[in-house]
Ligand SMILES: [Zn+2]
Ligand SMILES: [Zn+2]
């Protein structure tokens with residue numbers, strides 16, 4: 004009865020995709036190291052913050068790379084879902100780490116706002132220019148693909164905001180050069196920490212929801228029930244329905260379906276219809292359906308009893 008295909012366990016990725024990711028990782032890593040060393044040398048917290056921001060890129064790129072590598076690992080009886088959730092777990096830990104990075108930046112920014120420290124603004128501007136150039140190159144690399152792919156589009160919007168923050172650091176450095184207003188540097192850091200926080204919060208929310216087995220946000224359980232009840236007239240009632248995300252866009256569902264006291268073969272074709280509807284309308288490709296008949300004793304799960312420990 005478990006005849007539905009499991010081919011979603013085998014993703015195939017082009018090796019060029021892996022190569023592009025590695026290249027992007029290398030460039031971001033170099034710029035981050037440069038900004039980190041430069042931030043320490045010039046006493047610019049803005050540069051250090053931007054290095055922290057670069058770290059978020061490295062996490063994101065690293066996650067994508069990690070996901071490709073893990074998806075090619077075979078699943079077995081011990082880990083029947085393979086390593087899909089490893090990606091989610093890593094994202095959750097990344098988000099917590101980024102919260103710490105943000106806290107560290109805010110702490111130092113406040114200290115520097117109270118007692119500003121002179122920065123070496125000329126070198127600061129020079130290093131920020133290198134960051135700006137890499138961001139502009141990224142904008143042009145992503146621009147052509149951003150109309151086709153939603154993920155690339157969001158990456159594109161991201162590098163646009165990165166370019167803006169590079170420009171702000173350069174402008175800040177120039178103002179510091181002429182006016183010696185050293186509080187501008189921690190002010191810029193606070194701005195960058197907000198960007199990191201927004202990013203970290205998104206990662207935190209998405210991964211926490213997956214770990215809590217929350218219903219994916221684009222799926223409405225009531226709509227699923229309505230669709231099944233209206234499209235499959237044999238269904239009398241549906242209860243104990245769970246829909247959750249394994250990882251990325253791999254969705255799973257379990258549900259109890261009450262039907263008349265019919266032969267097994269008919270039950271099979273009903274389950275086939277349900278599976279097809281779930282797949283076509285809601286992209287759920289891993290559904291487990293429990294059929295129950297009127298003659299059954301009242302199903303305990305009907306009242307959600309197994310949900311209370
Ligand atoms: Zn960025
Ligand atoms: Zn349940």
Ligand SMILES: [Zn+2]
Nearest residue numbers: 259302304305
């Ligand atoms: Zn039941």
